[in-house]
Amino acid sequence: MAREVYNIASSGLLLAQRALNTTSRNISNSNVEGYSRQRLESDGIPEVERNQGQGSKGNIAGTVTRSFDFFVESQIRTESAAVNATDVYHQLASSIDNVVADPDTNLSSPMSELFSALQGIVTDPSSSAARIDTLDRAEVMTQRFGTLNDQLNTLHDQVNSELKTSVDEINTLAKNIASLNTQIVAASNVPNTSLPNDLMDQRDVMLQHLSEKIDTKVSVGEGGYLSVFVGYGQPLVSGGSYSQLEVTNSDYDPNNKNVMLIRDNVAPSNITDTISGGHMGGVLRFNKEVLNPTQNYLGQMAAGFALAFNAQNSAGIDLNGNAGGNLFTDFTKTLNTKDNWHENTGNTSVAKLDVSFDNSTDNNYRNLVASDYNLVFKEGSYTLTRLSDKTTFPPSADGTFNVDGLNIKLRQDSDPPVLPADGDSYLITPFAHVASDIQVTVKDGSKIAAASPGGSGAADNTNIFALSKLQTVASLANGKYTFQEVYSGMVTWVGGKTRNADIDNQAHQTLLKQMNDQRQSISGVNLDEEASSLLQYQQAYQAAARIIPIANSMFDALLSAVR
């Protein structure tokens, strides 16, 4: 009898001690990221009678489990991917948002000042001051175009470097998750022990970090194995093995990047378009939805401006009585600064293109569309596709394309010109460099053609009047908008994108906070609760300890009765 009491007492002591251990761990880890509160689960000390003869000491050890909800955890991952995507999208879009309307960097003010200066010539065609003023304003405007385009190019570089960083982080995480998978499975298979709770917490934290970078799907397999999928459902982590991501140049423009998934014994697959969440998803979406269109809008304006002014100035007579010429960079010529088209890396021929702006009567700056184009040569015929709305165009009879104010043809640098091979394709980006290339090519104010042909008088302002009219004439987008309207339209558009990203981000943050609260409610440590547990187990320990002297005195009483 007494032996049983001693056994029970020591079991009680052990149990209370382990419970105190668990409580202390909870207290100490209460601020550790991803720590799930642990509990000692015990079946209690079994009844003595029923276990007679078995020499049982009861389930003294108990099992330490973590309070954890897989469902909540996976929802947190989903929200976390969305929060990070919208956050970086908003941040990047803000960089454009901050400059397009700022008084010091917007395009609208120098543009209206240029038109105002033109009015100076309209009023006083022979004034050299008005002409110098106009050229100065034009200079300021072209510089503004350049500054804005530089800003966009910088953002493009940032997008590429962010992708690289994200991929590096994802690769490290994938590797570590796979390695934790192996450790957890090994530890779980040791009999009569608790699960490796801390390792599992660690793995969950890493999954969490992974979902901040890229949207993932996670599934739990047998024996504690865990698989992570990305893209179309390709495994990034599968048990102890893992794949790697890699940033490669896109098929056309080396400055645009693809994200490839590299797996052993499988051909690399391009998952760029499937990534929608996490930091990487946000960066990719910003690039596609905001950066490229903005650059095209800006380029459309710059090209339209230069083409319209050049055409009108060429129609007049300058102060020296000569026919007017171009005021800005001549975009009807193929510029050699940088190619505005890219061949597919898989092209088998070396055929090259010449892409320039047509400024003819039926195909000119009024017809420009802010879009990229794709040209494919297949089965003997060319097809041009406008990427913004997938409209396709056949070539004209002479094999060139004269659409949307563009002139696209094979480069004639040899005789006969090199023809493309079957299946060759090209990406045409007419507007990529235009805003950087636009410059005032005239340094002499007298070259501004104010007079009309035939008039030639110093006070004739017929042509400069027509030039100044370009401010109010809807000349872009097939005669729908003025330059000012196109620009304010772009500002509204960028502002809307930025604001929507912010609203999205706040919505997802609210959801994430709710999910986090829920998770904290399940897994988080409450110090008051632990303090009361401390008291509880301390008392249990003291009480169990008291059993020993009592059992002792009982035994003494029995002995003295016998004595």
Add this chain to the structure above:
Amino acid sequence: MRISTQTIQETGVSNMMLRQTQIHRSQEEISTGLRLLKPSDDPAGMANVLNLNAYITINTRYQQNISAVSLRLGNEDTALESAETVLNRVRELTVTGMNDSYNASDRGAIATEIGELTNALLDVGNAQNDKGEYIFSGSLAKTKPFAFDNSKTPPEISYSGDNFQRKVQIGPDIVMEDGHNGFSVFENIPTADTTVTAATTTTTSTPPADTTSATTATDGTTTASTTPDATATTPTAEATTGADTGTGTDTTTASTTTPATSATATPTRSLFNTLLKLKEIFSGQLSDADFHTATQAALKDLDAGLLSITNTRVEVGAKLSSLEQQNSILGKFILDSKQDLSNLQDADYAATISRFTLQQTALQASQQAYVKVKGLSLFNYL
């Protein structure tokens, strides 16, 4: 719900962060005085801000144009006033000289004075503005418009300007001519003198245009030979508009300014040549009957010239007053735009500051709540 200690911590911190973000925003508004700082604050509103700024810039420029045009019209008016004075004196002399009591020597004296007055009128016709441009030479601002042509016998004064009249934009859809060319003021005067048709024909050959009134958009046959290129260039800019109501009204306002000098085929004689003719009549040895006939005819021409000058002055006056009107319309428009701009983008200080105060209080409350809640721990009692 079970609340973890971390949740308590995070809630407190995120509350304070939120308040601080709000305070930061209010502070920005107060220090910049602007409610609309970037497009994402109000995408459509920011587009309006840019548009309004552009409108203000260009309308301010139209006001500058108005003052330039006013100055020029003022110059022209001054010149025309002198012309009137000169012509009235000539008229007075002519009428006086027609008196039969005047003998040949008296007529000779009048002829001399008319000669001097002709030179005075020549000065008026060759008036220059502050920039040294001839105000009556059409588009040929550097060309002296009126000079003696000694190849003729007797010498005549010929016009070497053109029929062009510059238009200046004084409103989004309004253009105005900033003066008159010498042809319309001094040259294109109908003559009643049928005896001198030969002289008229020689005169009509000098200016490039003689049949219709110039300066309107519908020049007709005269300028057709010189302007077809000009008319071909303007449509390229204007065809794009589709509905450019502006240009439509332009033509109408412009054409109303030209007096209806009818007479497509009426013979005309330059005012200068009328004066030269008068001088010739007075210095000549004509019989009384011939003298009277010739003087009467010349007097009619002189009156037609005076009428032309007076009409032009009336027109200049009308233009000046409509410029003034347009100036005040633009002023009001600019003021309205600035008001709109202010409504759109300026911070409402009263509202912003009271919000700022409220946010401060909220932050203080959050901070105090945080500290109080953090102080609540069972461990304090263990």
